[in-house]
Amino acid sequence: MSATADIKTEAAPPLPKPRDPQLFRMANCLRALAMDAVEKAKSGHPGMPMGMADVATVLFTKFLKFDPADPNWPDRDRFILSAGHGSMLLYGLLYLLGYPDMTIDEIKNFRQLGSRTAGHPERGHAPGIEVTTGPLSQGIANSVGMALAERILNARFGNDLVNHYTYVFAGDGCLMEGLSHESLGLAGHLRLRKLILFWDNNSISIDGATSLACDDDQIARFKAHGWNTIAIDGHDTDQIAAAITQAQKSDRPTLIACRTIIAFGAPTKAGTAAAHGSPLGAEEIAGARKRLGWDAPPFVIPDDLMKAWRGVGAGGAIPHAAWSKRLAAAAPQMRDELTRRMKGDLPAGWREALLNKAKGFAAERKKEATRQSSGHCLEVLVPAIPALIGGSADLTPSNNTMIKGQKVLAATDYDGRYIHYGIREHGMVAAMNGMAAHGGIVPYGGSFLVFTDYCRPSIRLAALMKLRVIIVMTHDSIGLGEDGPTHQPVEHLAALRAIPNLNVFRPADGVETAECWALALENFTTPSILALSRQGLPALRTDTADNKSARGAYVLAEAAGPRAVTLLATGSEVSIAMAAREQLAAAKIAAAVVSMPCWELFEQQDEAYKRAVLGTAPRVAVEAACREGWDRYLAPKGSFVGMSGFGASAPVEALYKHFNITPEAVAAAAKALL
Numbered sequence: 001m002s003a004t005a006d007i008k009t010e011a012a013p014p015l016p017k018p019r020d021p022q023l024f025r026m027a028n029c030l031r032a033l034a035m036d037a038v039e040k041a042k043s044g045h046p047g048m049p050m051g052m053a054d055v056a057t058v059l060f061t062k063f064l065k066f067d068p069a070d071p072n073w074p075d076r077d078r079f080i081l082s083a084g085h086g087s088m089l090l091y092g093l094l095y096l097l098g099y100p101d102m103t104i105d106e107i108k109n110f111r112q113l114g115s116r117t118a119g120h121p122e123r124g125h126a127p128g129i130e131v132t133t134g135p136l137s138q139g140i141a142n143s144v145g146m147a148l149a150e151r152i153l154n155a156r157f158g159n160d161l162v163n164h165y166t167y168v169f170a171g172d173g174c175l176m177e178g179l180s181h182e183s184l185g186l187a188g189h190l191r192l193r194k195l196i197l198f199w200d201n202n203s204i205s206i207d208g209a210t211s212l213a214c215d216d217d218q219i220a221r222f223k224a225h226g227w228n229t230i231a232i233d234g235h236d237t238d239q240i241a242a243a244i245t246q247a248q249k250s251d252r253p254t255l256i257a258c259r260t261i262i263a264f265g266a267p268t269k270a271g272t273a274a275a276h277g278s279p280l281g282a283e284e285i286a287g288a289r290k291r292l293g294w295d296a297p298p299f300v301i302p303d304d305l306m307k308a309w310r311g312v313g314a315g316g317a318i319p320h321a322a323w324s325k326r327l328a329a330a331a332p333q334m335r336d337e338l339t340r341r342m343k344g345d346l347p348a349g350w351r352e353a354l355l356n357k358a359k360g361f362a363a364e365r366k367k368e369a370t371r372q373s374s375g376h377c378l379e380v381l382v383p384a385i386p387a388l389i390g391g392s393a394d395l396t397p398s399n400n401t402m403i404k405g406q407k408v409l410a411a412t413d414y415d416g417r418y419i420h421y422g423i424r425e426h427g428m429v430a431a432m433n434g435m436a437a438h439g440g441i442v443p444y445g446g447s448f449l450v451f452t453d454y455c456r457p458s459i460r461l462a463a464l465m466k467l468r469v470i471i472v473m474t475h476d477s478i479g480l481g482e483d484g485p486t487h488q489p490v491e492h493l494a495a496l497r498a499i500p501n502l503n504v505f506r507p508a509d510g511v512e513t514a515e516c517w518a519l520a521l522e523n524f525t526t527p528s529i530l531a532l533s534r535q536g537l538p539a540l541r542t543d544t545a546d547n548k549s550a551r552g553a554y555v556l557a558e559a560a561g562p563r564a565v566t567l568l569a570t571g572s573e574v575s576i577a578m579a580a581r582e583q584l585a586a587a588k589i590a591a592a593v594v595s596m597p598c599w600e601l602f603e604q605q606d607e608a609y610k611r612a613v614l615g616t617a618p619r620v621a622v623e624a625a626c627r628e629g630w631d632r633y634l635a636p637k638g639s640f641v642g643m644s645g646f647g648a649s650a651p652v653e654a655l656y657k658h659f660n661i662t663p664e665a666v667a668a669a670a671k672a673l674l
């Protein structure tokens, strides 16, 4: 160690005597792993793990119900690190507790390609990581969904089978983000009493002191949201334990505001923004080791402490075994339903019910908006699938997301199947992500397609996390009419199609709507957007034998004779393409119409199928949206009929004419190509 380091260390005041020397030493395991892993990776965030190590140690050693031997045990408590930049805290915990996938080599490989220890926690990288966090506040918002899922399943299966807490660690950043407002309000309204949020109240963020930007009275704020609040010293293990005990008894969600020092123990960087997101450096680490009384080499945990941590991990088998016994003793129907639901399997019968709906659409051939067709699909799906929990961000009558008789979920009745999320699109989708990640629930929720902008970060995370979340977005184009350009999506389909692992469905009629619902439900690892029309659309499909939407695109109407042109369309514009086909036929031009309800599924088909559908003739694409993305289907010769700017306020017929999205325009575009 250099002389300078010695001087700094000497200059730093000694740490206060810890309340409990053993818990302090156990917390120091987390601090040391975080310092060393960030140092080795030459990047990462040591400050938060070092600051919250005491809280984490008390929570995990004395309260959290979990079992490293079976990390996905359904009745485990859920722990969410909303301040995902502090990922080393979670990785350290999983390693010390003996989660089999989290080895010391993984810790040493922090932030390296292919490691389980990614920069921010990623769901699926290792058991024990419940959700992907990093975008601040998403974890809080997910935890609301998790805690809600617990209450919903508790109402169905009872205390013996479902009875666990959701704990979340959040920082100043999580609380500054707007999303937290939506989520905290929802949690307070729903009185999610088994949700406990620890605020890492260290008054430091990246730019410096939080006072540079924020003077919110967080405790008053949580109170206003209907939360129980407790404020403690986050380094006093007695206070931490007492606060958790108190929180567990609350009839409301609880905030535990933990006054902490970022990078606790570091001699010069503790309490400063310098410790937030950079390696501490060799000298500072040496100084911290000295102050913390930690003399083990990097990545080495002294035997007695390792034994203590692993002992805590092994102890998880006890509550797990007790639960397994209760499950075995439960009524077989309950046991089977819970087991099936937690696996994500759907009960028998829904497919047939949905197919019958589709047959009805095909037989009746009624002109109907696809949002209405979707509502009719839900009439059979909601009763057939108890795991389906619906909702809307205050657009229920417009989204057609609620069926007659669907019971509303409320703080007084978690047995409801429909959630009034309020005007909280972002909070809604993030809560749906939490519910899907919890398991046992298949969430769907609605808003207007234009407001995917308000929840896009959560849609993106659903895709990244591979969650079955079904987002019902109606009023999907200028076809919504008089509400005008603020409400008319133009670039949204393209923007959503750009998100990897997201199926964007835009069905053309009732049959396709039923098919798209089936695909959304069947796909366990991909979230779905159902983009649905406000305006009535003619029934186009008469056949229901195959789910044609499953291939993403298909020939709806083949050309009479060799194809001169192929018309590509989605949703409400498929009927326009069909009318254009008639006009072209009258001019002796043989046109095929390809309906493309889901580009993503079409892209997954083999080349031969794609070639057969797209053909070799010139193509005209028609979609009441911007052109972005369509060019991939228009080479070598093609043209696009659609929007090139914002929409306008007018009745729907006038708008389609004004923007020249008509059969005549499509036919003219086709002729111009020949």
Ligand SMILES: Cc1ncc(C[n+]2csc(CCOP(=O)(O)OP(=O)(O)O)c2C)c(N)n1
Binding pocket: 047, 048, 083, 085, 134, 135, 136, 170, 171, 172, 173, 174, 177, 200, 202, 203, 204, 205, 206, 262, 276
């Ligand atoms: C939505 C979002 N915006 C910005 C960031 C970048 N970022 C990561 S951590 C952080 C500061 C967070 O401060 P705080 O929550 O107080 O964490 P601490 O400094 O205590 O570790 C910022 C701005 C992010 N991860 N997510």
